[in-house]
Amino acid sequence: MSISEHLKRSAILGLGISMLLALVLSALLFRAEERDLGLQERQRLAVLQANALVLAVADTDAEATRKRVQEIQKLDPQIESVIIVAGAQLLASTRPEDAAPRQLRREEKPLFDLSNLIRTARETNRGEEIVRKKTIQVEEAAQGHLVVTMPYLAAGEFAGIMQMQFNLAAADVGTVADDTVSLPLLMLLLALLAGVMLRLDAGRRIDFAKLLALAVFLVIAVFYQQQRIGRLEQIEKQDNKSVAASYLATAEQFDRLGYLPLLRDPAVVNLWDTDHYQRPRGLIGADGSISVEAQTRQLGKRADFIRPILWVIDLLAVAVLLMFVYGYAARAYAAFKAHIDAYIYVAPAMIGMLVLVFFPFMYGITLSFTDTTLFNESLPFSDRLIGWDNFKAILGDFNIYQSTADGISWNYQNFYWTLMVTVIWTVTNVTVGVTVGFMLAMALNTDGLKGKAIYRVLLILPWAIPNYITALVWRGMFHPQFGVINQVLQMFGMEPVAWFDGVVSSFITGLATNGWLSFPFMMVVILGALQSIPKDMYEAAEVEGASRWQRLRYITLPLLKPTLIPAIVLSVVWTFNMFNIIFLVSGGEPAGANEILVTKAYKIAFEQYQYAYAAAYSTVIFMILLVYGFFQTRITKATESF
Amino acid sequence: MADPKTKNHIWLHLGLISFTVLALYPVLWVLALSFSGQQSVGLIDLPQDPSFLERFRAILPLPAHWSVTNFVEVWTEQQFGRWLWNSVIISLMTTLLGVFLACTAAYAFSRFRFPGRSTGMLMFLVSQMFPGTLMLIPLFIIIVKQLELGNTYLGLVIVYATTSIPFCVWMLKGYFDTIPYDIEESALIDGASRLTIFWRIILPLAKPAIAITALFSFMTAWNEFILASVFMESEANYTAPVGLRFFVGGFSSQWGYFAAGSVIVSLPVVALFLQLQQYLISGLTAGSVK
Known part of the structure; x- marks a missing residue:
């Protein structure tokens, strides 16, 4: 029996490949989780110190x-620097070159912006009484270097922000010292060994060897993952433990220096x-x-997060195993080999598309x-995950x-307002395009017209x-002071219009531009x-005494x-x-009232x-287009059968 | 005796001429602005209390003084030459890459029957439904933030080339399907390899379709504005569209430079479009007829 024959009959390839897949994927998952834990611990240590400092200076005067x-x-020594910004003032700084207190410089505007961002986050949380926005921003600047920014409170009120920079590269990040290589290698060897010994019976659907291969795989995989x-x-x-130790050390020092008393009571909530x-x-x-x-709860939460992922990995590997065991893999490989030419031709474009x-x-x-913004991109993915919140915020905001004393004031930032504007925009534009295009096409289709x-x-x-050039040109023509359109209005004694200041007038600028842009397509189509409507149909109708309108209504349309x-x-989607x-024309002015969904x-x-948030917004747009797509295919099919 | 039909046509001509003049007004306005030698958005400086005639003169698309300084300065004093160069390079590279990817894939879809063929073609079609903005943010994060390909030609080229693939593949496949298989069969019998057939027989026969595909890829890159404005942050790396907007967007209003630049950018595209419009229209309507 040749080696390839042997490979086909035994379960070695199937068990080996599926085991390797399961081990590698779980190892990657666990490595990511361990790195995440390390990062989280560094962040906890940093946040602990930051909280402690803000509490220690909450009731003191500036000096x-x-x-x-x-x-x-x-x-x-792990704290590299601390700064406190109150309003536009740099209240305190440990960096000697800063010479605090002083006004913020121009290039320090990001600090001022960050302060406003955190203030808004804090006020949102307070106002809604649901904690929704993060008030502590943590940024990992380089390996082990963390920057923590959080509200600085004076007499219980928001007074600015405190920013602390840490070097925690040397921090005692919990690791378990033992190697992670020999165990999975041993498991893989075991699986291979079992694979060599199992003889598959290709003739039967279920035989002892197949069941045993499955069992061997599951036992090894689950053991390793546990x-x-x-x-x-x-x-x-x-x-x-190390966070607790760090807490106790700092708390004892603060107690000794008289900043904050250390309460030795396990029931009191730790605010750091x-x-x-x-x-x-x-x-x-x-x-x-x-x-x-609390610790059991914490551990359970992580395990709950990991388990489903492990299930998916195992399921995937079992699928691979079954593919091999039942010979699908061999057939797929044979098909691939037979069509290798085709796959080589398709591969570049396919890879690019993927x-x-x-x-x-x-x-x-x-x-x-997630809640990814420019400021928290570097955080680990699991920290940014927030579920359906973005969609709730978009679709659930009615x-x-x-209603104010002066009448109704619209909230232009609301999704449904923008959706309404988009629908009106689409309907009016397509109507204008079709009407103008139809009239021109009818005119150009006149018999014997010269210069067609x-x-x-x-x-x-x-x-x-x-x-984009068209758009910018029309923007120039709608210029409120020197624009051609206002000149024409004034020529006939009318008042010039501040086109981009009113909701309706601003909408008209877009409509005019897009109408101008889109009628030629409709006209040509x-x-x-x-031209493809046979002339004799009209002639026959004329003989029968049909009026002009009747010919249009019953033949042309x-x-x-x-x-x-x-x-x-097509033009609705465009x-x-x-x-x-x-x-480019109105920029959504005034105050974003004329924004459509994509802009x-x-x-x-x-x-x-x-x-x-923008990604969630775009996903909603995609869903709308998808629904439209379904209707579109139905409409198109209906006209085809017509 | 007056023929009633001719009389009708006079009115029709009047209507058509006035509409055409209106429709061409923006074009004439840009042309006038580009030859005006000044930067303001108004062509004429109006006096304090202008009369009807003076206002009428102001809206006529004729510059107060004819001059080519805008065209000269946009090259010499502004970076427009550089931006145009960027656009040319990016568009040419996109065309090369896009046509290569589309030709090979379309050939396989047209000539081979292999598992996954219909799935692959369907995937290309479905990708056309993804909205631009949904792709914009991930592409920005992947290309600019992760791969650090912002401000490079390569970043824009690979994105443009892949976005133009689906349309090009479907179009080329349609054309390849019309080339009789007999030619290839006899070449196969004569001992030619698949690659030789593709290179020596199919590609030369498909020249017209490849020309259209190339044009489409070129126009995609040449006219694209959003991705370019997000990817290219430094002024030296702007493409022509981003640069033109730079002249009149925000608080700057160099309308003369904008007009001159627009004329330069539009001329080749408009010329090509008018030459090839019948192919483009048949391509667009073909989808609906099939």
């Missing part, structure tokens, strides 16, 4: 605050060890003791379930208008010019269809329908997504830097 900040920084979960729990327990929403974790008591229940179209698409969908070709070429020009409907369907016109999503991402 004493500066003094304490200096002293605290000297106490702990072992790694145990290791993870050990690390997490150690982390809690908080999450990024400044909620106490409840893991460590005020006396530095670790609560066993990497630059499908992967970004999935990435965008995933992003929409605060569309407010010249008209056609001249009227098609607006379509040929790049649309309709003209083509009109029905025969145009199969061409017109796909063209309308107009719905017409970013350039809105963005709104762009502004959320690149002017407010809320990447995740």
